[in-house]
Amino acid sequence: MTDTTREWTLAERPRGEPDLDCFDLRERDRPKPDPGELLVRVRYLSVDPYMRGRMRDAESYAEPWAVGDALKGGVVGEVVSSADGRYDAGDLVTGNGTWGDHTLLDADEVAPVDPSVADPPAYLGVLGMPGRTAYFGLLEVGEPKPGDTVVVSGAAGAVGSVVGQIAKLNGCRVVGFAGTDEKTEWLTADLGFDAAINYRTADDYGAALAEAAPDGVDVYFDNVGGPITDAVFGELNLDARVAVCGQIAHYNDEETPTGPRKLPLLIAPRARVQGLLVSDYATRFGEAADRLAGWVADDDIEHRETVVEGLENAPDAFLGLFSGDNVGKQVVRVSSPE
Amino acid sequence: MTDTTREWTLAERPRGEPDLDCFDLRERDRPKPDPGELLVRVRYLSVDPYMRGRMRDAESYAEPWAVGDALKGGVVGEVVSSADGRYDAGDLVTGNGTWGDHTLLDADEVAPVDPSVADPPAYLGVLGMPGRTAYFGLLEVGEPKPGDTVVVSGAAGAVGSVVGQIAKLNGCRVVGFAGTDEKTEWLTADLGFDAAINYRTADDYGAALAEAAPDGVDVYFDNVGGPITDAVFGELNLDARVAVCGQIAHYNDEETPTGPRKLPLLIAPRARVQGLLVSDYATRFGEAADRLAGWVADDDIEHRETVVEGLENAPDAFLGLFSGDNVGKQVVRVSSPE
Numbered sequence: 001m002t003d004t005t006r007e008w009t010l011a012e013r014p015r016g017e018p019d020l021d022c023f024d025l026r027e028r029d030r031p032k033p034d035p036g037e038l039l040v041r042v043r044y045l046s047v048d049p050y051m052r053g054r055m056r057d058a059e060s061y062a063e064p065w066a067v068g069d070a071l072k073g074g075v076v077g078e079v080v081s082s083a084d085g086r087y088d089a090g091d092l093v094t095g096n097g098t099w100g101d102h103t104l105l106d107a108d109e110v111a112p113v114d115p116s117v118a119d120p121p122a123y124l125g126v127l128g129m130p131g132r133t134a135y136f137g138l139l140e141v142g143e144p145k146p147g148d149t150v151v152v153s154g155a156a157g158a159v160g161s162v163v164g165q166i167a168k169l170n171g172c173r174v175v176g177f178a179g180t181d182e183k184t185e186w187l188t189a190d191l192g193f194d195a196a197i198n199y200r201t202a203d204d205y206g207a208a209l210a211e212a213a214p215d216g217v218d219v220y221f222d223n224v225g226g227p228i229t230d231a232v233f234g235e236l237n238l239d240a241r242v243a244v245c246g247q248i249a250h251y252n253d254e255e256t257p258t259g260p261r262k263l264p265l266l267i268a269p270r271a272r273v274q275g276l277l278v279s280d281y282a283t284r285f286g287e288a289a290d291r292l293a294g295w296v297a298d299d300d301i302e303h304r305e306t307v308v309e310g311l312e313n314a315p316d317a318f319l320g321l322f323s324g325d326n327v328g329k330q331v332v333r334v335s336s337p338e
Numbered sequence: 339m340t341d342t343t344r345e346w347t348l349a350e351r352p353r354g355e356p357d358l359d360c361f362d363l364r365e366r367d368r369p370k371p372d373p374g375e376l377l378v379r380v381r382y383l384s385v386d387p388y389m390r391g392r393m394r395d396a397e398s399y400a401e402p403w404a405v406g407d408a409l410k411g412g413v414v415g416e417v418v419s420s421a422d423g424r425y426d427a428g429d430l431v432t433g434n435g436t437w438g439d440h441t442l443l444d445a446d447e448v449a450p451v452d453p454s455v456a457d458p459p460a461y462l463g464v465l466g467m468p469g470r471t472a473y474f475g476l477l478e479v480g481e482p483k484p485g486d487t488v489v490v491s492g493a494a495g496a497v498g499s500v501v502g503q504i505a506k507l508n509g510c511r512v513v514g515f516a517g518t519d520e521k522t523e524w525l526t527a528d529l530g531f532d533a534a535i536n537y538r539t540a541d542d543y544g545a546a547l548a549e550a551a552p553d554g555v556d557v558y559f560d561n562v563g564g565p566i567t568d569a570v571f572g573e574l575n576l577d578a579r580v581a582v583c584g585q586i587a588h589y590n591d592e593e594t595p596t597g598p599r600k601l602p603l604l605i606a607p608r609a610r611v612q613g614l615l616v617s618d619y620a621t622r623f624g625e626a627a628d629r630l631a632g633w634v635a636d637d638d639i640e641h642r643e644t645v646v647e648g649l650e651n652a653p654d655a656f657l658g659l660f661s662g663d664n665v666g667k668q669v670v671r672v673s674s675p676e
Contacts, residue, residue, distance in 0.1 A: 061606045225601055247602040257599045263563055264585040264595070266613035268399045273611040275604035 005030040007070045007100030008314055014055055017252045017322065022055065023071075023315040031104050033083040038093065038105045042311075042334040045099055046074035046124040047318040048158075049223075052251040061277055070098040071314075074128055076113055076120045077103065078337075094123040099314050101334060117293050118303070125158045125329025126303040127292055133245060133278040134162035134221075135288040139170075140281065141243035141274050142219040146171030149213045151232050154223030156183035158329035159245060161191060162292075163221045165301045168192045172219070175212045177205075177228050179324040186327060190302055205231035216240075225249040226259070233262045242273040252322060304328030343368040345408045345438030346652055352393055355590045355660065360393065361409075361653040369442050371421035376431065376443045380649075380672040383437050384412035384462040385656040386496075387561075390589040399615055408436040409652075412466055414451055414458045415441065416675075432461040437652050439672060455631050456641070463667030464641040465630055468496035471583060471616040472559075473626040476501045477508075478619065479581035479612050480557040484509030487551045489570050492561030494521035496667035497583060499529060500630075501559045503639045506530045510557070513550045515543075515566050517662040524665060528640055543569035554578075563587040564597070571600045580611040590660060642666030 004027050011024035033039045051073060054065045065071065075097040079087050084107035087093065095110035097103030113123050125131060137159070144150055150167040154160040155176025164174045164187065176187045176196045184196035195212035202208045209217075209231050216237040222229050226249035236242070250257050266273065281288070295301040306326040308317035314332045321330055342365050349362035371377045389411060392403045403409065413435040417425050422445035425431065433448035435441030451461050463469060475497070482488055488505040492498040493514025502512045502525065514525045514534045522534035533550035540546045547555075547569050554575040560567050564587035574580070588595050604611065619626070633639040644664040646655035652670045659668055 222601065225599065229601065244601050244604045247599075247605070250599065250602050257602070258596055259599045261563065261585075261588065261595045261597045262600070263560065263567065263582050263611070264588050266582045266611065267585070267615065268613070270613040270615055270618060272613075273601070273604065275606070275608040275610075277605065277608055280608060 003030050004028065005100055005102040006311060007098045007103075008311075009070050010055060010065045010067050012067060013057055014252070016254050018052070018055065018319060020315055020319075025312060030102050033081055033104055035083050036107050037083050038079050038087055038107055038110065039081040040075065040077035040093065040095075040097060040103055040105050041080050042075045042077040042097065042101060042103055043092075043336070044076045044121045044124055044307075044331045044333055045097075045311075045314060046128065047314065047321060047330050047332065048073060048129070049246055049248045049251060049321050051318065052322075061279070070100065072096060072098050074124045075103055075105075076123050082107075092120060094128065099311070101311060111289070118296050119305075121305040121307065121329065121331045121333075122296070122303055124331050125305055126162050126296060126301060127289065129278060130158035130329060131162050131292045132281070132285060132288045133276070134159045134166060135292060136278055136281040136284070137243045137245050137276045138163045138166050138219070138221055141276050142167075142221055142241050144170045144172050144219050147173075148218035149173045149175065149215055149237075150219040150221065151175045151177070151209070151213060151217050152221045152223070153177045153228045153232070154246065154248065155187055155193065155196065156327055157223060158326075160221065160223050161187070161303070161328055162301060164193050165191055165295075167219070169295070169300060173213070173215075175209070177224070183327055186304070199228055206234055209235055219243075221245060223248060226257075230260050230262075233265050236265065236269045236271045238269050240269050240271040242271060243276045244273060245276045248322065306330050308332045310334070341368050342366065343438055343440040344649060345436045345441075346649075347408050348393060348403045348405050350405060351395055352590070354592050356390070356393065356657060358653055358657075363650065368440050371419055371442055373421050374445050375421050376417050376425055376445055376448065377419040378413065378415035378431065378433075378435060378441055378443050379418050380413045380415040380435065380439060380441055381430075381674070382414045382459045382462055382669045382671055383435075383649075383652060384466065385652065385659060385668050385670065386411060386467070387584055387586045387589060387659050389656065390660075399617070408438065410434060410436050412462045413441055413443075414461050420445075430458060432466065437649070439649060449627070456634050457643075459643040459645065459667065459669045459671075460634070460641055462669050463496045463643055464500050464634060464639060465627065467616060468667060469500050469630045470619070470623055470626045471614070472497045472500035472504060473630060474616055474619040474622070475581045475583050475614045476504050476557070476559055479614050480505075480559055480579050482508045482510050482557050485511075486556035487511045487513065487553055487575075488557040488559065489513045489515070489547070489551060489555050490559045490561070491515045491566045491570070492584065492586065493525055493531065493534060494665055495561060496664075498559065498561050499525070499641070499666055500639060502531050503529055503633075505557070507633070507638060511551070511553075513547070515562070521665055524642070537566055544572055547573055557581075559583060561586060564595075568598050568600075571603050574603065574607045574609045576607050578607050578609040580609060581614045582611060583614045586660065644668050646670045648672070
């Protein structure tokens with residue numbers, strides 16, 4: 001045990017697709033917790049598509065990272081040193097920390113991790129921000145009703161895989177778009193999706209969707225954008241709801257992307273399209289946590305994490321999100337129990 | 339007085355911009371009312387942008403016209419012959435009839451016209467379908483709050499001019515896009531808009547909008563689409579609401595129009611975009627009629643009709659909608675009181 005720790009910083013802003021030059025692994029003194037803080041040895045850290053937005057020099061819902069800043073995100077880790085009465089050394093917690101071997105966490109903003117409910121990395125996926133996003137996005141924006149057809153893009157990702165399963169629990173027909181046969185097989189064989197379309201091999205998304213969703217689309221949960229979304233907008237039913245959760249197809253665009261105009265398609269079905277940020281539901285995170293944990297405990301929701309080994313590979317894990325390397329939640333294993 | 343009447347029929351479906359070849363004025367025997375019907379001598383008929391959709395061979399919210407069919411729309415006229423106990427010859431009524439000298443109307447679906455409230459053509463505009471569209475679209479989809487900035491495209495049209503004035507009555511800052519200096523002057527000098535942008539002479543819609551709406555856009559009522567809408571989407575505030583009422587810029591497109599993708603812009607502001615059809619509010623038309631008539635009577639809402647003379651010029655009046663010939667509601671005067 002040394003007095004130093006490593007953490008990833010933003011070396012330069014990406015232009016277009018990020019690469020490893022954007023990241024710099026620095027060594028620094030291990031920080032000490034101020035009152036109310038915890039020093040945590042990181043077990044797992046989360047890489048998420050939205051982080052691409054924080055690498056831009058533009059105000060958005062998440063503050064941009066400055067060049068030289070430590071990268072931050074969801075972590076699960078073990079308390080090494082506590083300056084808060086509620087937590088002791090050895091406790092397993094989750095919160096927002098740095099991409100590092102160690103991180104400080106604000107004790108007010110951490111939650112306990114209970115390995116008897118689910119393995120720790122699940123607290124970065126189905127029991128973490130992605131699960132909450134799926135929960136509120138589908139139920140509050142999508143408003144699924146029994147018998148509705150729900151279409152999900154990025155369906156095998158951390159958010160999409162939970163969206164589809166909650167939709168099934170609500171009595172919906174569920175169709176997912178994903179990028180490999182392994183993923184589509186997982187969706188239909190393990191997660192109970194009614195149909196899944198491999199967008200890398202499908203010739204005609206519209207035709208594939210018309211077959212998979214013969215009664216049209218009542219709810220579309222969009223994580224992707226681009227041509228998949230173009231096809232779905234052509235199939236919207238009367239009073240359809242579209243939750244715009246992510247647009248990963250466009251996060252690396254340097255120029256404003258162009259495509260078919262969609263507004264003319266909204267009038268006849270009176271469709272509603274709404275941007276979604278999970279933080280708007282912060283006062284109800286406890287409700288989501290309880291229900292998601294219950295579904296996981298009852299095996300009503302399956303989850304999978306794709307684990308990349310080693311802090312040094314965190315940038316690779318992040319970049320892999322844009323090529324669809326992950327099935328379920330992408331995490332990085334930083335350390336193991338001692 | 340003869341036993342025949344004239345009516346406009348669809349001669350051929352337009353490809354792209356319609357022209358006069360699409361219309362055919364036919365003579366036919368004047369129809370006789372069956373029980374429950376009224377034979378009406380048309381005083382004014384309404385031409386509306388949505389009718390372009392009925393000229394296409396594609397199912398939409400309004401049934402397509404067949405080639406050879408009489409064209410239909412809102413009319414104001416005088417009952418010539420009544421087969422319903424509620425109406426007598428000489429009564430002035432409004433309803434949905436043919437573009438003709440005479441039309442049959444279903445007595446269940448007409449409303450009386452009271453010239454002491456407003457001149458008869460106003461019953462095709464502020465007191466007709468366009469006024470109701472403005473009322474429900476702004477209040478139910480736009481949900482304006484005092485202090486909000488409301489932007490309207492097609493602001494000097496039949497719908498937009500009413501939208502802006504209802505927004506002012508709700509304590510909003512109102513900015514309109516229109517296509518001539520005469521129109522922008524009307525909006526700001528007579529209707530109380532806070533600012534108006536001539537989209538034909540403005541160099542940079544984004545810059546013009548940033549100046550006219552320095553606090554961003556809370557509500558956007560879109561009648562137009564295209565580059566105006568592109569500019570507005572860049573200025574949406576947190577929780578902005580967009581009512582997609584019309585997309586006249588695209589009605590004559592033969593190919594799917596392309597433009598900048600807008601969904602990525604919706605996430606950060608959690609903006610909501612919703613298609614709007616006034617028929618969804620049919621059970622509340624009485625409420626709208628009462629409130630709109632009250633505002634007109636109190637001079638809280640100004641209205642203007644652009645009148646083209648003569649049934650033979652009805653196609654020209656319709657085609658003029660796409661070049662923005664109308665200020666306020668475009669109507670055709672078919673006959674005058676005898």
